[in-house]
Structure formats: structure tokens, C-alpha cells
Amino acid sequence: MQYEEDSYSNHISHQFNEELEKIRTQMLTMGGIVERQVFDAIEALLTNDEEMAEQARLIDRQTNEMELAIDEQCTRTIALRQPTASDLRLILSISRSVADLERIGDEATRIAQQAIEMAESNSSTQHGFQEVRHIGEVVRTMVRDMLTAFARNDLELAYRVAKQDRKVDQEYRTAMRTLVTFMMEDVRSISSIMNVIWVLRSLERIGDHARNLAEHLIFQVSGTDVRHQSLKSIKQTVREETGGKGAGNDSEEE
Template sequence: MEPGKDSFSKHISNQFNIELEQIRTQMLSMGGIVERQVSDSIEALMNGDIELAEQARQSDKTANQMEIDIDQQCTKIIALRQPAASDLRLIISISRAASDLERIGDESGRISKHAIEIANSGINARFGYQEVRHIGMIVTEMVRDVLNAFSRGDLEMAYKVAKRDREVDQEYRSATRSLVTYMMEDPRSISVILNVMWILRSLERIGDHARSIAIHLIYQVSGEDVRHKSLREIKEAVHDASPEDDLDNYQSE
């Protein structure tokens, strides 16, 4: 069963069904653009590719406009249809997810900006690049996985995305400590390392926003707002909303 996909499939008004499917599709399309923006900004840094970094920055304009369009459409549906229960939660979760996607796009734009500054500096030192690649891989996977979870109403995957944010936070703190040590050992590297530290901070925030999207999906399907809950409480909400036979893969976590 796919609750997120099927929860709006039996309305008297076929037009209402179409409207709900349209905003969900728009949000997922926006997610695809933002996911590509994240990966492009990281690749641009690794390869010193200024052109790719500029392309990633320009993608942010598209994401911004899509967020506005989705938000306006959600507002219009609420005003005209006055949806209740699961339909209202679907609309709210899509609107909130679009907002988080827009912020992920903003952070990707910041990564591209710092990548351009590093490339233009002419300094070949690659302090912290290994850490950026590693954390970048994790958050890119989180964004991809949470979009897949949203498309299928998959609460198991949403929970795993939320859980993985803790890994990102730990890796970020470790990377920051390493970069501070580099700066103390070689003051000439400070300008580049500061840019890398800002990039790492943006990656950490992307992880936060991917987690938030997972939380919105859990709210949509379960009806429980777990935004400020612990991982254990989130797991319990997912457990209560999911069929028992779907939980075998993570009951023991």
C-alpha cells in the first residue's frame, strides 16, 4: 500500500483528484531540479568547474519560482475546496516540502558561490575536500531518498532519512575540527579553509532540510506532528502508521 499516493484517489470530484496530483507532481519535479543542483554544486567544487557552478546557481531561480507556484496552488485549493483530514495534510505537507526544497536550493547556491571563490583564488590546496565529498554524498542520497519516499508514501524510508541526519551532524563536527587544525598549522590556508567550512555548513543544513521533508511525509500519512520529537518517537509514529509486515527491516534499530 502507498498511503501518500492513494490517499486522495476517491473523491466525488475528479477535478479535485487532478489538482492534488498536479501539486504533488510539481513538488517532485522541483525536487529533481534541486537534487541535481546539489550534486552539480559539489562536482563543481571538486573539479574547479566555474561554469558548472554558475549553472547550479542559476537553477536556484527555477526552484524559487516553482516554490511560489506550488504555494499559490496549495492556497487556492484550500480556499476553493476546503479539504479535510488526509487531503488537507497532503496539501500542507507538499507546501512545507516545497519550502524546504527551496532552502536546499539556496544552500546549493551558496556552495557554488564558494566553489567559484576557491577556483578564482588560484590556490590548489584541497583542504577538507575529502570531507566535503563524503558528507556531500550522504546528503545527496538523503535528498534523493526522501523524494522517493514522498512519491511512494514510504514511511520506512522517511524514517531512515530522518535518522541519517544524525550521521551528517557527527561528520560535520568532525570535519570542522580537522579544518581548524589545518588553519592553525598553515595560516596561509585560512581563506580557502573558511570557504570549505561554509560549504560544509551548507551541506549540514541540506541534511536538516531533507530530514524536515521526511517529517512532513510522516505527518501527511500518520497525522502526527513529529517535528520536535526524538528519533525514538518518530519511529513509534511510523510504526503506528505502517503495516506490521513492512517493519521487519528496521524494528531492531
Template sequence: MPSDKEAFNQHISQQFNDELEEIRTHLLEMGGLVEKQINDAIVALVEGDAKLAQQVREKDDTINQMELDIDQDCLRILARRQPAASDLRLVVSISKIIVDLERIGDESSKIARRALDLVDEGQAPRGYVECRHIGHHVRRMVQESLDAFARMDTEQAFAVAREDKAVDQEYKTAMREMVTFMMEDPRSIGRVLNILWVLRSLERVGDHARNIAEHVIYLVKGTDVRHIGLKRMEAEVKKDVADE
């Protein structure tokens, strides 16, 4: 039985192989830009850097165009090559992953917009430490989910999915702290609300990183692991793949 990676290297023509490799490469390029967007948005927020925040906002159009271009490439491959089995899963997975990457870009743009608002209104009295901590956590999840895709590593993908639970808990704790602070100091409500929206965007980035990880597991194992819970997902990751 060929390994998972070997199965994805056996195509009907070298040209087909090149086309598949090209969309994989373009996805990873898009992922690298999205990672930078998350990092830059967090830095812009914490450091009150309006110029950097504006750059994040402007680059969102580039990410949107990359999604459209890769999606068109996927559609062309489906129409012209009519791939089957693992090749079909690769194209379908890429078409889904780029949607999550585009939405991560959107969330980064939202964070940058809140950073600009806070530059205008004056920094919020609380929440920057929490934003920086959760921001670095979810950025690492995105990075590791893309690395799992590049390596077709289901164990790493499952680790990302498991991390989403920790992010959800950090988000809930931070939200409670921010709400308590606003109740104690009503004058801070306007500025702290911007922090609450940032925290919400970061939590959504974690969700999208988990989605990417789930697509990787589907790509390699051929099983849709969405909505099944971590225990069943782990069982699928450890299960051997049948010959195709």
C-alpha cells in the same frame, strides 16, 4: 479500513483528484531539479568548474519560482476545495516540503559561490574529500526523502531522519579536522574557510532532508513528529492509523 495510499485516492471529484496529483507531480519535478543542483554544486567545487558553478547559481531563480507557483496552487486548493483529513494533510505537507526544497536550492547556490571563490583564489589544500563524501550522503537523503513522499513510505522517511544524525557526526569530525589544519598552517585560513562554509551548507541540506521526511510521516500518519526524537518518531511510524 482502507490503506494509507487508498485514502489519498478517494476524493469528491475527478477534477479535485487531478489538482492534487498535479501539485504532487510539480513537487517531485522541483525535487529532481534540487537534487541536480546539489550534485552539480559538489562537482563544481571538487573539479574547480567555474562554468558549472555559475549554472547552479543561475538556476536558483527557477527553483524559487517553482516554490512560488506550487505554493499558489496549494492556496487555491485550500480556498476553493476546503479539503479535510488526508487531503488537507497532503496540501499542507506539500506547502511545507517546497519550503525545504527551496532552502536546499539556496544552500546549493551558496556552495557554488564558494566554488567560484576557490577558482579565483586557488584551491584549498584540504577538505575536498570530506565535501564530496558528505555531499553525496546528503544528496542521497534528499533523493530518498522525495522517494518516501512519492511512495508514502513512512519506514523510508524514518530511515532518512535517522541518517541525519550520521551526517551531523561526519560534519563535526570534518570541521575539527579543518580547524586543526588551519591552526597548523595559518596561510591556508582564507581558502579553508570557504570549505568550512561548504560543509555548513551540506549539513543544512541534511537538516532539510530530515524535515521533508518528517513531513512525509505527518502526511501518512497524521502526527507531527518534529522535535520529538528518533525513538518516539519510530513509535509513531509503527503505530496504526485510525480511520478518518
């Protein structure tokens, strides 16, 4: 009798672990799609490729559906399995992460829409394109690194992503000042430069959501909610969780 009970318990536990791994895999798959969408939207803008922009824009529906499906699975698992401790944190982290991934997809869709509008209007402006390319590469790398961090439960990598958001914010502000100067010098450029400004704004927001992903993973692994905390506090949490080996040797005070 005891053997049968243990066997049943092990079966249920194995089944539950499979459910968690399936949800986690689906989240990472969604992340890969979103990362590609971001790349295609930026590339479409920089190369004036209206067809690529339209393809990137249409991906939004797929990511919306994936978010709803994954979130529903998370809700069902909590209701049926009543997970605790690390299992509950994993589910909550995934649920929060797919929401941020969907919002990254929304921003990529906005970039694609701007690319389409600029292609249709035959805009010839190159103002801000260098900044778009650079910041775009940074935020795309942030998203990619976060997917790697989730796959490996790598808190140090998550911290580095969170740290990169500060760099994105700084470069965004610098780009804004430069573009405003261009518009003041040539009012005929205002319309086309405004398209680029909206793109840069979307890229800055993608950086924000990538930082959110980092915070979700840190919560999942450590049990500490680091949302709205400074980089210094996040670094301390990572160091405590990794035995003092994580988060590098820098000294942020934000």
C-alpha cells in the same frame, strides 16, 4: 435527479483528485531539479569547474519561482476546495516540503558561489575535500530518497532519511575539528579552508532540511506531527502506522 447529483459529485471529486496529483507532481519535479543542483554544485567545487558552478547557481531563480507557484496553488486549493483529513494533510505537507526544497536550493547556491570564488582565486587547497565529497553524497542521497519516499508514501524510507541526519551532524563536527587544526598549523591556509567550512556548513543544513522533508511525509500519511521529536518517537509513529513493520530494529534514544 439523484443520478445527476451523484454524477456531478463524482465529477467534482475527480477534478479535485487531479488537482492534488498535479500539485504533487510539481513538487516532485522541483525536488528533482534541486537534487541535481546539489550534485552539480558539489561536483563543480571538487573539480574546480567554474562553468558548472555558475549553472548551478543560476538554478536558484527557477526553484524560487517553482516554490511560489506551488505554494500559491496549495493556498488556492485550500480556499476553494476546503479539503479535510488526508487531503488537507497532503496539501499542507507539500506546502511545507517545497519551502524546505527551496532552502536546499539556497544552500546549493551557496556551495556553487564558494566554488566560483575558489576557482577565481586559483585556490589549491584540498583540505576538507574528502569530507565534502562524502557528506555531499550522503545528503544528496537523503534528498533523492525523500523524493522516492514521497512518490511511494514510504514511511520506513522517510525514517531512514531522518536517521541519516544524525550521521551527517556527527561527520560535520568531526570535519570542523580537523579543519580548525589545519588552520592553526598553517595560518596561510585560513582563507581557502574557510571556503570549505562554509561548504560543509551548507551540506549540514541540507541534511537538516532532508530530515524536515521526512517529518512532513510522516505527518501527511499518519496525521502525527513529528517535528521537533526524537528519532525514537518518530520510529514509534512509523511502526504504529505500518503495523509494526517499519523503521527497522535499531534502538535510537535521541
